[in-house]
Each structure stands twice: as structure tokens, then as C-alpha cells.
Amino acid sequence: MDHIDYEILKQLEQNAKMSMKEIASHVHLSAPAVAERVKKLEEQHVIEGYHTKVNLSKLDRSITALILFKSTDCKSLAQFCHSHPDVIECYRVAGEISYIAKVATKSVETLENFIDQAMPFGTPSTNIVLSAHENNLL
Amino acid sequence: MDHIDYEILKQLEQNAKMSMKEIASHVHLSAPAVAERVKKLEEQHVIEGYHTKVNLSKLDRSITALILFKSTDCKSLAQFCHSHPDVIECYRVAGEISYIAKVATKSVETLENFIDQAMPFGTPSTNIVLSAHENNLL
DNA sequence: CTTGAAAGGATCTAAGG
DNA sequence: CCTTAGATCCTTTCAAG
Numbered sequence: 001m002d003h004i005d006y007e008i009l010k011q012l013e014q015n016a017k018m019s020m021k022e023i024a025s026h027v028h029l030s031a032p033a034v035a036e037r038v039k040k041l042e043e044q045h046v047i048e049g050y051h052t053k054v055n056l057s058k059l060d061r062s063i064t065a066l067i068l069f070k071s072t073d074c075k076s077l078a079q080f081c082h083s084h085p086d087v088i089e090c091y092r093v094a095g096e097i098s099y100i101a102k103v104a105t106k107s108v109e110t111l112e113n114f115i116d117q118a119m120p121f122g123t124p125s126t127n128i129v130l131s132a133h134e135n136n137l138l
Numbered sequence: 139m140d141h142i143d144y145e146i147l148k149q150l151e152q153n154a155k156m157s158m159k160e161i162a163s164h165v166h167l168s169a170p171a172v173a174e175r176v177k178k179l180e181e182q183h184v185i186e187g188y189h190t191k192v193n194l195s196k197l198d199r200s201i202t203a204l205i206l207f208k209s210t211d212c213k214s215l216a217q218f219c220h221s222h223p224d225v226i227e228c229y230r231v232a233g234e235i236s237y238i239a240k241v242a243t244k245s246v247e248t249l250e251n252f253i254d255q256a257m258p259f260g261t262p263s264t265n266i267v268l269s270a271h272e273n274n275l276l
Numbered sequence: 277c278t279t280g281a282a283a284g285g286a287t288c289t290a291a292g293g
Numbered sequence: 294c295c296t297t298a299g300a301t302c303c304t305t306t307c308a309a310g
Binding site: 066082090 | 183242271
């Protein structure tokens with residue numbers, strides 16, 4: 001993991017489909033050299049996968065909410081969240097809160113349904129996302 | 139956006155590098171037909187990008203925290219978070235909380251530094267991530 | 277690590293149903 | 294909107310340096 005690997009990861013993070021040739025031109029190496037480095041990064045699980053980001057509103061899931069739970073049965077809450085189709089991410093956390101679920105859903109009605117279903121597992125505090133921002137890792 | 143597009147997105151979500159040929163075999167179409175559909179999904183911004191997931195701990199950022207803010211100056215807090223290298227995601231939300239930052243940092247010391255720097259912009263409640271889970275969209 | 281070349285795939289283009 | 298077929302580009306693998 002040297003600075004060239006960092007630069008390769010930086011390029012791939014922003015565009016997973018970038019060709020070895022193109023990455024090579026950024027890091028001033030040959031394409032086979034870059035391919036070998038990428039292969040090693042995959043084997044070392046530095047690269048965990050290549051994913052496609054899909055627009056949630058185009059999937060008719062325009063409302064995103066971060067729901068904070070105080071729960072005494074996080075195992076059950078986790079099981080519920082892992083299997084619920086509206087949940088896109090969830091976190092077991094230590095702090096004032098014990099569990100956080102990120103939900104992307106169709107409408108306030110479906111959000112209400114989710115909260116009602118989740119209530120038995122803990123006390124939710126619902127925060128609707130107004131805007132979101134992602135920073136690059138590298 | 140028919141059921142075939144959904145199936146294509148489902149495949150690409152899990153593996154952005156899947157070839158048109160391989161997707162084609164899943165949806166019982168020819169490779170060029172799939173390529174054309176993917177191109178349209180890109181043009182319609184249903185597909186927002188192709189990204190590589192990088193292991194944070196391999197980048198020496200083993201601690202992840204979700205920091206909940208009560209703030210009266212979200213604009214400044216957002217500006218701070220957008221430009222801070224430890225922040226990976228942040229959300230302006232409506233609810234009990236006004237702003238949420240997802241931070242990936244090296245150690246408790248660097249986390250402490252972040253909190254100290256963020257304090258002027260609001261009242262933080264720090265929740266360290268013990269475990270995380272992602273669901274598939276499709 | 278490099279270059280260069282060869283083999284195998286993938287994508288792109290075009291013609292046609 | 295689809296298919297098939299041909300051309301082109303990219304990747305991968307190997308050699309030799």
C-alpha cells in the first residue's frame with residue numbers, strides 16, 4: 001500500500017469502470033502493472049467490491065429517514081431491520097442511541113408503517129433526510 | 139423501467155463490473171439489448187455511478203461514528219463537514235436532531251479532535267458504530 | 277518494473293426482422 | 294425493441310529486458 005495504490009483506489013472509488021489503461025496514465029505506470037496492483041488490492045480485501053449507485057427516487061423511494069432507536073433488544077431489532085425491504089443500512093452503535101436504521105421508502109404512509117412495525121423493538125426517534133452529502137475517501 | 143430493467147439494476151448493484159453478456163443471460167436478452175437499456179438508465183440518471191467500495195480499516199480508519207448534532211447553524215456545520223477529511227457522509231435532517239455526520243477516523247484521539255473542532259457548530263452526541271449492515275435495494 | 281505481442285473477451289456498430 | 298454478425302477495443306498473459 002504505497003501512494004500509487006492510493007491513487008489507483010482514488011480513481012476506482014469514483015469510477016469503478018475505469019480501464020487499466022486509463023488508470024495507468026494517471027499513475028504513470030503500464031496497464032499490466034496497474035492490473036497486478038488492483039488484483040492484489042482485491043486479494044487483500046482492500047477493495048471490497050464494485051457497486052452501482054441507483055437513484056432511490058427513480059425507484060419510487062423518495063423519502064429517506066434516519067431512525068434512532070433506544071432499545072434493550074438490539075438483536076431482535078437488527079433481525080427486523082435486516083429483513084425489512086425499506087431499510088437500506090443499519091448500525092449497532094454505542095452512545096446515547098443503541099441502534100440506527102437508514103430507511104428509504106415511498107411515502108410518509110409507508111414510513112409510518114415502518115415505524116409502527118419497529119416500535120415493539122425499541123423507542124424510535126425519526127429524522128427525515130432533507131439533503132445528503134458524500135465525501136470521497138481518498 | 140420495466141421488470142427487466144429492475145433485474146439489470148439488481149445485478150449491477152451487486153457487481154458493477156458484470157459484463158453485458160452475463161447480465162444478458164440473466165434476463166434472457168442479447169448483450170447489445172442489455173447495453174442499450176443500461177445506456178438509457180444512465181441517461182435517465184437511474185444509474186448515478188459505478189463505485190468501488192474500499193475497506194476503511196485497511197486505510198487506517200478503523201473507527202466509525204455517527205455523530206448527531208443539535209445545531210442552530212446547519213449551514214456552517216455542513217460547510218465544516220463537507221470539507222473535513224474524516225467525514226464520509228452527512229445529512230441535514232428534520233426531527234429531534236438537525237444534522238448527522240458519519241465519520242471514519244483512525245483512533246479515539248482523532249475522533250476527539252473531530253468532536254472538538256465540530257463543537258462550535260452545534261451540540262454533538264457521538265455514537266460509535268459497533269457493527270453495520272447494508273441491505274440490497276433490489 | 278518495462279515493452280511488445282498474442283489470445284480471449286467485451287463492447288460497439290450496423291443491418292435487418 | 295429486438296437479434297445476429299463483424300469490427301474494434303480492452304484485458305490478460307506471456308515473453309524478454
